[in-house]
Amino acid sequence: MSMQTVLELENLHTYYGHIHALKGISMTVGRGEIVTLIGTNGAGKSTTLRTISGVLKPKRGTVRYQGKDINGMRVHDIAAMGISHVPEGRRIFPLLTVLENLELGGWNVKDRAVAKQRMERAFELFPRLKERVNQKGGTLSGGEQQMLAIARALMTDPDVLLLDEPSMGLAPVLVEAIFDIITEINKLGKTILLVEQNALMALEVAHRGYVLQTGEIVLSDSAKALAADESVRKAYLGEA
């Protein structure tokens, strides 16, 4: 591939105690790409993202970001380097206001003017949030929380956005809206690694995809090819 590789996982093994959750994962994400990681519940998708963002340390293997080995770096240092992880379940600070949640996303921004500019960009992308700036995060609806989670992650102005099941639990209209926004964010120049159970939608917006099964990658191809693949259609797209 001619594209510059931003993120490279090589033979990752991650454990929860004795549970061997990732059994040698290797994959790459190129600059400007949307890459999706699909697989059934418990396949290890979230574990992969957690290993990249440093929440979990792999027992073996490496994570390289822009050519640099980031294994063993602290979570907040990895975040500061430009990898922003929007975890499963959104993780909005429930007792802080929408504004405070967003401001926390801008924690590392020293320049107030820059922070303000990013805040305005977030409100352009998510006008709903602007109406609710003084509302507590915990009082938002699921869709609004997802928007806030993405907007908050964008406040860090990341190079790479790791999205863990952004469509989970949302009404179909909102799912569409979220995927539209993902495409839009990608057009702004962000590289996206998208984890989804909703494989159909994910393969529609992604350029490439990997299929994960019990901690191992079993398939990787362009999104189009995966969407056409018979085994994928059977297993993940609900076809008989």
Next chain:
Amino acid sequence: MSAEAYLRPKRGLASPLTGVIPEEVRQTWFYKFLLFPVGQMIIFIVGASAVLTLLAYLVALLVPEPRPGIVLADQISRQLPGMIISGITIGFVYSMVALGYTLVYGVLKFINFAHSEIFMVGAVTGYEIMLRIQEAGLLQQMSPFMLVPTLVIGSGLLAGLLAVLIERVAYRPLRGAPRLVPLITAIGLSFVLQDVVRAFFSLTRNAFNLTYPLNNLEWLRAPVRLTFGEANVNVRVTSILIVVSAVIMLVALNYFVNGTKWGRAIRATSQDQTMAGLLGINVNLMISLTFFLGGSLGGASGALYGLNIGTVTPYVGFIPGLKAFTAAVLGGIGNLTGALLGGLTLGIIESFLNGILVYFPALGTRYTDIFTFSILILILIFRPSGLLGEKVDEKV
């Protein structure tokens, strides 16, 4: 859990009253960080005093003459202002120490039982600073406006740094261990700190009953006379100093926690450490900062407590520490407003008990603590989340 109620600042007892205030005013700095917190304190004080006054008269109604010739209602009327003032004084000390428990509980969900020794270190540091000022021959010419801040800042700084150090060496390695483990470490640390302080003063001062050199301070001995209608009340200068210092520190803490970027990061850390880390916040730094805040408030109140009672020892932290913990639980552990309310309430309760129990021949003031700790037990049984620490629905 009640921990999730950490810092719900705008939902104090005062909230029904603030509804009438226009939104523009409520968004101003002056309102948020001065008028509201101070107003809240005043409302707590007035409210707690009023309730307890009623209860006291109720006791007087039930037992009109606990001793022949002593009419309880008359005694209460005579002592009322004095009881309230000394209750507020000790109440603010409890509040400040309670905040230390509650702040740390907020971020680590762990009761730092060594906090009472942080308070003690503040108390003995205050003594040491004051003695050194005296030894330098500067005590007489120092005004209260110089002396008190010196003691408070000196003790607060040292105690804050000590708290940070303790977290770093004794608690951090235990993170992720079963809950009981750091708890036992904290209790063990209490004993270590007591003995280290005792050894230090035994070696350097040849004593560990440490009496603040207060005797020659003219300004301290002369009481301030306040008049309430017919009644004259003599207020000790130390009471005024304690209340003023406490209010300043509490207002500053509230501003820091609710009005600054760092406070916001602490609140985020207390709600979801992993998420805070993912946003680039150094969680360990925030935990250290929290220990520093709690420790310095505890140390500063130790020095104020020393000024108030005069003599301190390496064991002086135990009872006030336990009472402050009671106050934190009373208000709802993890809830900052609750710690303030709990401390003031407990201080006033205690002061009323002291005032009334003397007239009961079979009881006497030595039973005050039994009543106080009965409160702790009752809260733990009937309302473990405390007065303000109610559950908060959390959508995840």
